[in-house]
Amino acid sequence: MGRLEGQSATASAASTGMPLPTPKSDTARPGCTHVNVADYERRAKVVLPKGEFDYFAGGANDMVTLRENRAAYRRLRLRPRVLRDVSSVDTTRTVLGERMAHPIGISPTAEHRAAHDDGELATARAAAGTCSMMVVSSSATTALEDVATAGGPNMQRWFQLSLSSRKNRTVLAGLVRRAIAAGYTALVVTVDRPVLGRREADLRNCYELAPRLAEGRVVSATGARIGRRPDGTMDLGQASDARPEAGKSLNWDDVHWLRTICGDMKIVVKSVMTREAAEEALAHGVDAVWVSNHGGRQLDTVPATIEILPEVVQAVRGRCEIFVDGGIRRGTDVLKALALGASAVFIGRPVIWGLAHSGEHGVTDVINLLNEELVQAMRLMGCKKLGDIERSMVAHQSSYHAKL
Numbered sequence: 001m002g003r004l005e006g007q008s009a010t011a012s013a014a015s016t017g018m019p020l021p022t023p024k025s026d027t028a029r030p031g032c033t034h035v036n037v038a039d040y041e042r043r044a045k046v047v048l049p050k051g052e053f054d055y056f057a058g059g060a061n062d063m064v065t066l067r068e069n070r071a072a073y074r075r076l077r078l079r080p081r082v083l084r085d086v087s088s089v090d091t092t093r094t095v096l097g098e099r100m101a102h103p104i105g106i107s108p109t110a111e112h113r114a115a116h117d118d119g120e121l122a123t124a125r126a127a128a129g130t131c132s133m134m135v136v137s138s139s140a141t142t143a144l145e146d147v148a149t150a151g152g153p154n155m156q157r158w159f160q161l162s163l164s165s166r167k168n169r170t171v172l173a174g175l176v177r178r179a180i181a182a183g184y185t186a187l188v189v190t191v192d193r194p195v196l197g198r199r200e201a202d203l204r205n206c207y208e209l210a211p212r213l214a215e216g217r218v219v220s221a222t223g224a225r226i227g228r229r230p231d232g233t234m235d236l237g238q239a240s241d242a243r244p245e246a247g248k249s250l251n252w253d254d255v256h257w258l259r260t261i262c263g264d265m266k267i268v269v270k271s272v273m274t275r276e277a278a279e280e281a282l283a284h285g286v287d288a289v290w291v292s293n294h295g296g297r298q299l300d301t302v303p304a305t306i307e308i309l310p311e312v313v314q315a316v317r318g319r320c321e322i323f324v325d326g327g328i329r330r331g332t333d334v335l336k337a338l339a340l341g342a343s344a345v346f347i348g349r350p351v352i353w354g355l356a357h358s359g360e361h362g363v364t365d366v367i368n369l370l371n372e373e374l375v376q377a378m379r380l381m382g383c384k385k386l387g388d389i390e391r392s393m394v395a396h397q398s399s400y401h402a403k404l
């Protein structure tokens with residue numbers, strides 16, 4: 001994959017004098033046939049066993065939401081400004097008080113070692129090398145301390161916790177203590193997984209994590225696992241080592257409680273999909289809300305995240321930061337999400353496809369590729385910095401149809 005003409009996103013960050021690590025890029029490798037995220041996905045389908053590929057790629061039930069996450073970006077049209085000086089482009093942004101070289105972070109995804117032997121360690125190195133925020137999943141197949149060590153002191157890192165119905169405060173408090181000690185600066189609290197979505201491909205494939213990886217996961221986090229029980233029925237991923245306090249599911253009070261034990265860590269609530277949820281999150285004192293439908297893997301037929309973003313932006317009225325993930329595969333998707341009010345975006349599956357391709361190098365390539373696409377889209381839109389990206393630069397395709 002060739003580097004696009006002009007300054008890369010991370011180079012532009014360096015030019016602003018920010019003390020960021022030197023980015024490591026492999027994108028200049030000659031003869032590379034992987035020129036977009038879809039190429040990496042096609043490769044992953046070839047190299048991964050069917051069970052693993054379907055687990056990573058799949059969604060819940062009829063996968064309506066999974067497809068909509070992509071389709072909704074395609075329905076949005078861009079409205080460029082012209083004759084602006086875009087000789088240099090600055091993609092830096094401050095997110096939750098931390099200076100980011102660019103606005104594309106890594107969503108928490110489980111089981112990186114099922115995509116590549118180096119798993120989360122490779123992802124962490126790529127995150128550090130590309131100056132990307134990595135959100136480490138509580139269902140990672142590597143201990144959160146080892147992920148932090150692999151990324152090094154400069155890797156920007158947040159830790160994800162699931163408030164599912166089967167976990168209890170003792171387990172969560174242990175994870176929070178470990179995350180603080182390992183230098184994670186925010187807790188991303190996932191709230192759309194009281195139970196696991198029904199992923200029919202996994203049921204058909206009888207998918208289960210290889211036992212050697214499942215053991216790693218018990219050490220890494222809470223021991224949630226998907227697989228076949230001894231009686232032959234499917235276990236859809238409830239935490240096996242965490243019994244709930246009698247008769248009680250985790251709820252909004254637990255978000256408040258997390259605040260009391262998380263020290264200086266910020267709290268982000270992930271999987272806000274309505275204005276009501278955004279308001280509830282704000283009422284419980286969160287630092288940011290994250291618009292997500294879990295990549296279409298939980299409740300099927302909820303809308304695409306990019307369609308929900310304006311509703312959440314309107315409800316929040318600037319009172320906290322807003323992030324979004326789901327279906328982001330192009331630099332233009334990133335630009336659209338920023339125009340509609342996100343402070344930063346996150347990518348899930350593209351990182352897995354990069355891992356499956358070539359571990360750290362593949363993840364580095366995918367992130368650089370998206371950043372290069374973003375920089376190019378900014379230039380073509382007449383935006384020199386992220387702050388130049390405006391709401392009026394995006395319109396729904398139907399607004400043009402109406403005028404025909």
Ligand SMILES: Cc1cc2nc3c(=O)[nH]c(=O)nc-3n(C[C@H](O)[C@H](O)[C@H](O)COP(=O)(O)O)c2cc1C
Pocket residue numbers: 055056057069107108109110137138139140160190270292293294295296297325326327328346347348349350
């Ligand atoms: C294989 C896989 C595993 C995931 N594991 C987690 C997880 O452990 N915790 C979590 O909050 N979200 C998890 N997610 C959801 C992602 O954080 C993210 O919301 C989603 O992947 C974004 O959509 P995208 O894959 O289209 O970019 C997972 C998603 C995938 C595809």
Ligand SMILES: CC(C)CC(=O)C(=O)O
Pocket residue numbers: 110139193196224225226237294297
């Ligand atoms: C089932 C979990 C281990 C991970 C998750 O949230 C997911 O696969 O979507």
